Structure formats: C-alpha cells, structure tokens
Amino acid sequence: MSGMTFAEKILARKAGKTKVVPGQIVFIYPDHLLTHDNTSAIIGKISKDLEIYGLYNRDLPVIVLDHVIPASSDKTAKGHHSVRKFVQKYGIRNFFDIGRGICHQVVLEEGLALPGQVVVGSDSHTCSYGAVGCFSTGIDRTEAAALLLTGKTWFKVPISIKISLKNRLPATVSAKDFILKLISDIGADGADYKSVEFHGALEALSISDRITIANMGIEMGAKTAVFPVDEVTEEFFRHLNIDKNSYDPIWADEDAVYERCLTYDLSEIVPMVSKPHAVDKGVPVSDVLDLHVDQCFLGTCTNGRVEDFRNAATLLTGKTVHPDTRLLILPASRQVLSEIIHDGTLTALVEAGGVLLPPGCGPCLGAHQGVLAPGERCLSTANRNFKGRMGCPDAEIYLASPETVAASAIYGKITDPRTV
Amino acid sequence: MTIWFYGNQDGINTDMLFPGKYTYTCATADEIKPHLLEDLDPNFAQSVQKDDLIFAGKNFGCGSSREQPVLGLKSVGIQAVIAKSFARIFYRAAINQGLLLIESPEAVDAYSPGKPVSIDFINGRITVGEDTFGFPTLPEEVTAIREAGGLLEYTRKFLDSRLKNT
Ligand code: SF4
Numbered sequence: 329m330s331g332m333t334f335a336e337k338i339l340a341r342k343a344g345k346t347k348v349v350p351g352q353i354v355f356i357y358p359d360h361l362l363t364h365d366n367t368s369a370i371i372g373k374i375s376k377d378l379e380i381y382g383l384y385n386r387d388l389p390v391i392v393l394d395h396v397i398p399a400s401s402d403k404t405a406k407g408h409h410s411v412r413k414f415v416q417k418y419g420i421r422n423f424f425d426i427g428r429g430i431c432h433q434v435v436l437e438e439g440l441a442l443p444g445q446v447v448v449g450s451d452s453h454t455c456s457y458g459a460v461g462c463f464s465t466g467i468d469r470t471e472a473a474a475l476l477l478t479g480k481t482w483f484k485v486p487i488s489i490k491i492s493l494k495n496r497l498p499a500t501v502s503a504k505d506f507i508l509k510l511i512s513d514i515g516a517d518g519a520d521y522k523s524v525e526f527h528g529a530l531e532a533l534s535i536s537d538r539i540t541i542a543n544m545g546i547e548m549g550a551k552t553a554v555f556p557v558d559e560v561t562e563e564f565f566r567h568l569n570i571d572k573n574s575y576d577p578i579w580a581d582e583d584a585v586y587e588r589c590l591t592y593d594l595s596e597i598v599p600m601v602s603k604p605h606a607v608d609k610g611v612p613v614s615d616v617l618d619l620h621v622d623q624c625f626l627g628t629c630t631n632g633r634v635e636d637f638r639n640a641a642t643l644l645t646g647k648t649v650h651p652d653t654r655l656l657i658l659p660a661s662r663q664v665l666s667e668i669i670h671d672g673t674l675t676a677l678v679e680a681g682g683v684l685l686p687p688g689c690g691p692c693l694g695a696h697q698g699v700l701a702p703g704e705r706c707l708s709t710a711n712r713n714f715k716g717r718m719g720c721p722d723a724e725i726y727l728a729s730p731e732t733v734a735a736s737a738i739y740g741k742i743t744d745p746r747t748v
Numbered sequence: 749m750t751i752w753f754y755g756n757q758d759g760i761n762t763d764m765l766f767p768g769k770y771t772y773t774c775a776t777a778d779e780i781k782p783h784l785l786e787d788l789d790p791n792f793a794q795s796v797q798k799d800d801l802i803f804a805g806k807n808f809g810c811g812s813s814r815e816q817p818v819l820g821l822k823s824v825g826i827q828a829v830i831a832k833s834f835a836r837i838f839y840r841a842a843i844n845q846g847l848l849l850i851e852s853p854e855a856v857d858a859y860s861p862g863k864p865v866s867i868d869f870i871n872g873r874i875t876v877g878e879d880t881f882g883f884p885t886l887p888e889e890v891t892a893i894r895e896a897g898g899l900l901e902y903t904r905k906f907l908d909s910r911l912k913n914t
Contacts, residue, residue: 468841517807
C-alpha cells in the first residue's frame with residue numbers, strides 16, 4: 329500500500345480514518361473558523377437559527393475586522409457594529425477589532441493556526457497558514473454560517489502536486505518572485521482543487537517567505553499550499569511562546585503518490601512582474617522595464633511583514649519617491665507596524681515620501697483608500713491584479729516583490745531592483 | 749431562454765462577476781442583481797431572465813471567496829452554468845446555494861449561436877445541437893445538500909432532527 333500525501337494524511341487523521349484516497353468525501357470538525365468584516369453578512373443569514381439552536385462553540389470562530397477599517401460609510405459602520413454586538417452576546421474570545429491587522433497575519437501571530445490543524449475561513453487567502461504546516465482553505469459565507477451552527481463541514485480529499493525546491497534565492501530576489509514564476513508556469517487553474525506541497529531545500533525560506541508563497545496558492549486554484557514543519561517553523565512558534573509540545577505536526581510519507589512533481593532551482597529565479605489582468609501573466613521584470621507607474625503599493629497579507637518593509641527600506645533609505653508617482657505603506661498588523669517603528673524602517677520609508685495607512689486591507693480590494701483613477705497604473709505587492717480589483721475597471725495593476733516596488737517608486741517607472 | 753455565451757473566455761474571475769468594491773455594501777439578492785457580471789458584460793444584469801444558461805471557459809469563478817455572484821445567479825433563476833472547468837470555492841458556494849454547475853469542456857466547444865441546448869440533470873447528460881455529452885454528477889453526500897435546497901436548509905434539517913432526538 330502506498331503512502332499518503334500531507335492532504336490525505338491530515339484529512340484521514342481529522343476524520344478518524346487510517347487511510348483516505350483522493351476523491352473521497354470526509355466530514356471534519358475544523359479547529360478554527362476565520363471570518364472578517366463579512367461576519368455581519370454571515371450572522372445575518374442565521375440570526376433566527378442562532379436563537380433556536382445556539383452557537384456551536386464560542387472558541388471556533390476567529391473574527392478580525394480588517395477589510396474596510398476604520399469604517400468608510402454608515403453601511404460599513406453598521407456592519408462592524410453588528411459584529412461587535414454578536415461577539416459580546418456570545419462571548420467570543422478570539423475577536424480582533426480594527427487596527428489589529430489583516431486577518432491572515434493576525435491568525436498566524438496569535439497562534440490560531442498550528443501545525444497539524446485544519447482551519448477554514450470565509451476568505452480565499454485562508455490558504456496562507458500552509459506556511460506553518462496547517463491545512464487551511466477558503467469557504468463561502470453560507471458554509472461559514474452553517475459551521476457556526478454545527479462546527480462541521482465536508483471535504484473532498486484532493487490530489488496533490490509536489491514541488492521540490494533546490495538552492496537559495498539570489499540577493500534582491502524574493503519569495504514573491506518565485507511564486508509569481510510558479511503561477512505563470514502552471515497557470516491560474518493549474519492547481520484547481522489540488523493540494524500543493526513544498527519539499528526540498530526550505531531552510532533558507534523564512535516563515536514570512538513561506539506565508540507569501542502559501543498565500544498565493546489560491547491564485548493557481550489550490551485548495552491548500554503547504555510547507556513541512558522544520559526548525560524555522562519551531563523557531564517562529566517559540567517566539568510566540570508556543571512550545572513544540574503544544575502542536576502535532578504531520579507530513580507526507582516518502583512514498584506518497586502525486587499527480588505531478590515539479591522541481592525549481594531557486595538560484596535561477598529573477599525578479600518577476602505579473603501583468604494585468606491575471607496573476608498568471610508573469611514576465612521577468614526586464615520585459616516591462618521603464619513602464620510609468622502612478623502608484624506604488626507596499627503591503628497586504630502577501631507582503632506586508634517586517635522583512636518586506638526592511639527590504640524595501642534598504643533600497644529607499646536616503647532616496648525620495650519620484651514626484652510622478654506615490655508610495656503607499658500598509659503594514660499587515662499592529663505588531664508589524666510597531667516593529668518597523670522601533671527599528672527605524674518606517675522612518676526611512678516615510679522620509680522617502682511614503683504614505684502610511686492603518687494596518688488592514690486598505691487599497692487591496694478597492695473598497696476605500698488608494699483607489700485608482702481610469703487609465704492609472706499601480707505596481708503592487710498584493711496577490712491579485714484582476715480588472716477592477718482596486719476599485720476602477722479602467723486602471724491597471726501589476727504585481728511584484730517589495731524590492732521591485734521600492735526600486736520602481738524611486739524612478740516612477742518599473743525598475744529592476746538589482747540595478748539600484 | 750437566452751444563452752449567455754462566454755465560452756471563449758478562460759479565468760472569468762469573481763471581480764468580473766461581482767466587483768469587490770460592492771462586497772461590504774451589497775448582500776441581499778436585490779442589492780446584488782444590478783451589479784451581476786458588471787465588468788464582464790454590462791448588458792447581462794438588465795436582460796437576464798429565469799431559466800437562462802451561461803456558457804464559460806476554464807476556471808470560471810476563480811479569485812475571491814465571494815458568494816454574491818452565486819447568490820445573484822441563483823436568484824435571477826439561471827438554470828445552470830456550463831463551463832470547461834470551475835474554481836473550487838465558487839463550485840462549493842454553488843453547491844451550498846443549490847445553483848447547478850455543469851463541467852463539460854466538450855459541450856462548451858460544441859456550442860455555436862442558434863444551437864438548441866437541453867440538460868438531463870438526473871443522468872448527467874447535456875445535448876448541444878445533435879451531440880450529447882455526459883458530465884460528472886455530484887457524490888451522494890453532496891447531492892443531499894442540493895436536494896435540501898442548499899446548505900442552510902440542510903443544516904436546519906439536521907439540527908431539527910438532533911433537537912427532536914434529545
Ligand atoms: S490584504 Fe487583500 S488579499 Fe489580503 S485579506 Fe485583505 S483584501 Fe484579501
């Protein structure tokens with residue numbers, strides 16, 4: 329009998345079975361359910377049911393207000409208000425009000441997604457927690473509503489893709505460049521419904537790098553994108569005061585069966601830029617050099633961590649943002665903001681001309697802040713460049729690494745960070 | 749019955765089906781309807797009618813976890829969406845709302861304007877003009893959700909029976 333992939337093994341464990349096979353349906357009680365500003369719409373669907381049946385368990389939900397913060401209109405304010413009332417009424421402990429940060433960053437910083445756990449969320453980038461060996465995936469609002477009542481959901485056991493990594497990334501080339509390359513190679517649907525499992529030389533990838541990569545798993549359609557637990561992961565949790573005896577990692581068997589195996593030599597990766605309006609339209613930065621950019625955007629759940637801002641500040645220190653462009657700075661959490669205040673990174677970015685936004689989703693989803701005008705072009709560290717994503721269907725979004733965005737801010741046009 | 753054909757377009761994403769800027773201000777079917785497919789086909793929302801069909805390319809519904817397009821398509825009475833393939837969260841959301849999705853690249857390729865289309869859901873067959881193609885039906889456990897009328901109805905039935913048994 330052949331071994332199991334990570335996805336097969338963890339779903340088998342959670343379903344109380346010794347073996348599962350791709351295509352099989354299993355019923356699972358996830359460890360946590362993440363919802364954000366959309367909590368108000370979710371509880372709206374089941375307000376009567378909550379009265380009749382009650383909440384399944386007050387420790388299941390993790391609620392973070394991050395998408396439109398502070399509220400931008402009476403409608404969004406009412407949404408936040410109804411969430412706070414719900415939290416009070418049911419005594420939900422894992423609630424994080426505005427300013428704490430972007431939901432995915434907060435879940436990881438709070439240790440609410442641990443190795444060997446299953447976490448679902450009503451947000452497509454819930455797959456981020458694969459960075460720490462957690463099986464995590466996005467669901468819709470209706471399913472989140474049903475989970476609040478029953479605590480239970482179903483999964484179809486996915487087939488898996490094995491990605492083996494070799495060597496290290498060159499200087500000024502980042503995890504973002506690698507994931508943009510991978511997505512362009514396998515396509516926006518290349519991993520539809522599948523589990524993407526990373527193997528090989530991982531010790532040079534920090535947790536921050538792994539989050540960037542896992543976060544973008546959904547951009548190739550993946551159900552989950554996951555890294556094994558190693559020294560780097562243990563160190564990350566040690567910093568959070570989470571002892572390694574308090575989680576139970578799981579990893580693929582040596583003889584697991586994959587649908588496809590790919591190998592990447594990280595030392596060959598170059599800075600990448602993904603062109604509008606699809607994430608899989610990635611090209612080397614050399615193909616789009618000198619294209620004018622109206623707005624440069626550093627942040628989001630993909631690239632709004634301390635390392636990202638430090639790498640950007642290395643390029644921007646003592647320089648100024650070009651007068652023909654603007655630079656937005658969006659830390660992924662209060663903790664990130666606090667660290668970049670203390671180490672001087674933020675000073676460098678603001679003195680160069682950066683505009684600081686409150687920790688949250690900000691311009692990423694086009695609901696408020698940093699909305700683009702028709703005909704404008706943004707170079708962004710976010711994960712999605714769909715038409716209309718930043719609020720205007722006639723604007724263009726290019727995706728890149730923090731290094732490429734910082735270098736481009738200096739010249740007001742797309743610039744190879746290795747030449748700055 | 750109108751057939752809305754987008755079969756030549758792959759990767760029709762959630763922002764094209766329902767722009768992100770409305771996600772925290774529109775939740776009910778009436779609020780959603782005017783913006784359905786806004787950035788894909790500005791004529792759709794005004795002219796769509798009950799029992800219409802949609803044809804699309806690969807990876808339909810990719811992108812955000814955004815159920816408004818599914819809720820919207822269900823509430824205007826779309827009979828089914830036929831695509832070469834669907835993105836996972838969209839597919840799940842459709843099951844949870846009871847919206848019918850048919851994965852059949854052959855049917856999408858076979859269609860041209862004017863050809864009649866008919867669907868046999870029970871046996872998993874779609875006929876386009878002269879040609880009939882099979883499509884995968886849902887596993888039993890999941891069909892139960894659709895048959896109950898969607899996930900919330902299914903959940904209520906389950907919880908009611910549990911209440912009765914205790
Ligand atoms: S930062 Fe952007 S991608 Fe991340 S959770 Fe917020 S809106 Fe979604």
